[in-house]
Amino acid sequence: MQKTLKDMAKYLKNVITPEIPETYAINPMFENISNEEDIREGVLAFRNFLYQLCDVLIVEGDSYDNHKKNAHAFDDRVTISVYFPFLHNVKCLLLNIGFHGVLTESDQSLTVGNNIFNTKIPVSKSIEYLRFLTACGILIDGINLNDKKPDLLKAEGIKISYPDNPAMLTGLKVMAIAEIEFGTNANKLKVNDSNTISYCRFSDILLRCDYRVLKNNKIDDVISILKDTMKPLSANVQGFILQLHQRYLDKGLKCNVEIKDLWIKIKYSYKSKEIWGINVSLNNGYQINIKAKNTHKYADTIERFPSFIQEMIEKGYGCGIKRGISDHCNGGCQGFRFLLNDSIIDIRNAIETWIDTELLFA
Structure with missing residues (x-):
């Protein structure tokens, strides 16, 4: 049976990292973002945001579904960018918001510019993705989402907030940085001296909220x-x-x-x-x-x-x-x-x- 965006959202909700420890050492590369305690709190908040995102897709997925038929029913790997472009482009927008966004001093919001938008994507689609994020609880100040074709290239000083739990923005930022820094590295990391276990990292850090990439000890x-x-x-x-x-x-x-x-x-x-x-x-x-x-x-x-x-x-x-x-x-x-x-x-x-x-x- 052909899988829909709703099916993908249900599946994603199952593979988002369910158990995140309360304490673990954070890689020093993230120390300029926030302190370890706030980062850990932010990661938990971001994980919960992803659950919310999935819930919205499960309810409203038919409105966004533009998936393509899979090559054959036995595919294990379903390339998201090809078969579920809506989810892929929302992920890319979140990545850009997190990576380029600047946290305010109180960590209550992120300030971003027009570099969060992919110029190859029509303005109407970018607005659709932003509206979807508002349905997930994110507030966007600086762009009129009711305009059919606002000039996104002139958008500056856009304020991104998440009133339900502002700590989520810190989590989004560190997970976005982690995806961009580590997500394309397929290097195997040895876990023990006997070389019986290794872990290959790929590009699902953000959507799965894989906190392990933030750990300082490089052991998975x-x-x-x-x-x-x-x-x-x-x-x-x-x-x-x-x-x-x-x-x-x-x-x-x-x-x-x-x-x-x-x-x-x-x-x-x-x-x-x-x-x-x-x-x-x-x-x-x-x-x-x-x-x-x-x-x-x-x-x-x-x-x-x-x-x-x-x-x-x-x-x-x-x-x-x-x-x-x-x-x-x-x-x-x-x-x-x-x-x-x-x-x-x-x-x-x-x-x-x-x-x-x-x-x-x-």
């Missing part, structure tokens, strides 16, 4: 990322995934986190080959995938699996086009996939046995 807690990612699922499923995570770290697998266009992929590899992973995406929801390539070596073990898993294994996986079983993408390259809902608990023993056995022949 992948456990917290995993917990945040699994938060919308039941306690049983969360517990199962955390247990699997630790089980395969103990067995020497390397964990990598990749986040691209709100697609979260947590993969576990052995000798540079992905064995299993977790995918969270707009189109496919929450899934666990197993890339088993040695099933022909342990047929006796497979015989003990539930019949539907045996049938999946018998069909195999891989590109449907290359295998001659489909004339279009069937998502086969993504491995054997299972939805992460309570039904996964019924086959947890089979999942563990399967991955354990696959590792024996890896």
Whole structure:
């Protein structure tokens, strides 16, 4: 089923960082913005603003929806700038407001100029994005939003405020700076000496309110990322995934986190080959995938699996086009996939046995 802007807003609300600690050391590069306590308070306020933004889109999304049909239903990565340009352009406007805005001495407002506008975007569209932000609680003083085509190039001294919680403006500013400074860096940051965990940063810092990029110690807690990612699922499923995570770290697998266009992929590899992973995406929801390539070596073990898993294994996986079983993408390259809902608990023993056995022949 084609996903709409409302669907994207519901999904975004799930992947916005739900757990932000009350205390953590802030990178000194942000010390000229505000003190650590106010920055942390601002980040929490900005996170709550994002929830408000999502709520407005969920209710009014049809009014703004100009999405394009996805290439195929199995896409995990849905490029926001292509498929949801309204959300992308609102994000870019927020980035510019935060990055270029100057906080007043009391931190009650941001002052911005015409450099927050993309000259390639029609004035009517820019006004539409500003009106949307007012629907989310932001006040804009200095531009008459009732004018059909105000001269935005002459706009100076625009005042941006957020009466519900002015601290949000500090959060917006530091998160915008973080996105622009770190968002295009796909460098992997090692978390421990054994090199079993790494974290790839991409361009979702602002929309996910990923506070981790503000931390001073340059060490990313992948456990917290995993917990945040699994938060919308039941306690049983969360517990199962955390247990699997630790089980395969103990067995020497390397964990990598990749986040691209709100697609979260947590993969576990052995000798540079992905064995299993977790995918969270707009189109496919929450899934666990197993890339088993040695099933022909342990047929006796497979015989003990539930019949539907045996049938999946018998069909195999891989590109449907290359295998001659489909004339279009069937998502086969993504491995054997299972939805992460309570039904996964019924086959947890089979999942563990399967991955354990696959590792024996890896």
